[in-house]
Amino acid sequence: MYDPTRLAALVAVAEAGSITRAAERLGYTPPALSQQVAKLEREAGATLLVRSHRGTRLTDAGELLVVRARRVLDEMELARHELAGLTGLSGGTLRLGTFQTAGTHLLPPVLSAFRRAHPDVALAVADYEPPLGIAAVAAGEVDLALTHTYRPAAPVPVPSSVGVEPLLVEELVLVTAPGHLLADGTARLPLTELAGQPLISMAPHHPSRQGVEAALARAGATPAVLVETPVYALVCALVSAGLGVAVVPEMVAATAATPVSARLLEPGDLRRTISVAHRADVTVPAADAFRALLRGAFGRAGRHRLSGRPESQGRRDDIL
Template identity: 80%
Template sequence: MYDPTRLAALIAVSEAGSITRAAERLGYTVPALSQQLAKLEREAGAALLVRHHRGARLTGAGELLAGHARRVLDEMERARHELARLAGLSGGRLRLGTFQTAGIHLLPPVLSAFRRAHPEVGLTVTDREPPSGVAAVAEGEVDLALTHTYEPADPVPLPAAVSAEPVLVEELVLVTQPGHALTSGTSRLPLTGLAGQPVISMAPEHPPRQAVERALAEAGATPAVVVDTPGYALVCALVSAGLGVAVVPEMVARTASTPVGMRLLDPGDLRRTISVAYRTDEPNPAADSFRALLRGAFGRSAAAG
């Protein structure tokens, strides 16, 4: 029987077109992902990938297995949903906390799927900027909270009886005014390339960003504007106006409402992990079903090692 984690890895390579990009999406190192794929090839008894100078593509056998893998993983998620329904979701409510980026770009499709599956469950969504969402779960104010952590970061322990399940791992990228020389290249920009650049500092006293801000300072970036509240829309607007450059999550850069240039950084170890926090000591079928939907929608970008 094929390991679901390895099947998810094969699908990620198919979608990303590269083992390196797939590893970044899944939160693996490249050697670790290559090892998982090699094991899958041994299980399948056939070559599943062809590597080339621009990345990797699936062989005929790989495409065949990936097609079946998608159906298998989708069926597993469907089974989770149906089991949750059997556990009793004929009413009640689900209280969700979220921060703005996740609320706009991640929650709507999952909420729509949850509403279709469980139309009798009441939904409440509140604004919970990390790390306040985790505290709200611990205190019973919400059932689930989308939160985030950054790398590098100082470790912050979770409250008792609260766990966090990764939903999405993304790199932090450079954003600039359109046409800026720093985003004109196609290769990764060394972090030292920001030395002397006017940087819009993103909430330097905000706990999740503090270590990232230190990394930028160590690279020689010069704070030009300090934004004291965690608002990436404002940061991108200031960047677009030419007031400086910034380092933001890739999702933010790709969905910015103002035009910005974007470039990946080297090394690509500045990251943001979006997770869903939940209580482990209280049964909650509605929360379990919603977490299953999140895994189905985004879990292939945050597969566990």
């Protein structure tokens, strides 16, 4: 049996006339789309596309399969609409809360996948700095909220009406300006090596960061600049300018818009967990479908790992 995703890829290439244009339409990278077509060719046991510098064209086998694929995909789309009406996934609005890092780097691909699967459901996204998203879910302001907790930190109280499902766990890492003395080396840096270092102190009075700030203070890091609100882009910009060092989540280091170097710390027990908060006492079909996509994207309590590239040049890693 042919994979419907691969059939859709072949149809998209046939309509667009090239792998690149079809990839843009589907939200793939060209290599990823080429892999889908190659797998379909292995399933079919025939060459389906002929590639050239002008683009791509279908072989006779490809033409035949595209005709059948369109019929299959049309029937599947009809079934999807009929089932959506039965399950409550036709119409209405899914209301989502997120914080800045997740909203920028984690949420968009999942939103795209949800929109492809359920185009009749409207989407609304609001910003909630953790742990405010949990309260928003409890109050019915949003259906789901991406939130985070840090370790070490005091536990965040969660109302009984709200469930919190971990999605991603990442270490906190040291970021410095490129060429900084502490950036030299690939081994984990003992936290004690931060003694006397000027620290860009990340929201020292913010509940989720207080435990981390206390650990850095015990290690002897000296606050040089206090950033009173959790804006990691600003922290990395100040670090890049040489105003101090900072300890931020791996994802932040890997996606920094300004050049920074990143290094793992020893011990690796400073961590951030990204979770999704949802109503535990109310069933919202669209919210349940979105949570399933989140699980598929990140895995339950998955781990994000530093890529090993010592310096970020403002390029985004593929972390999904």
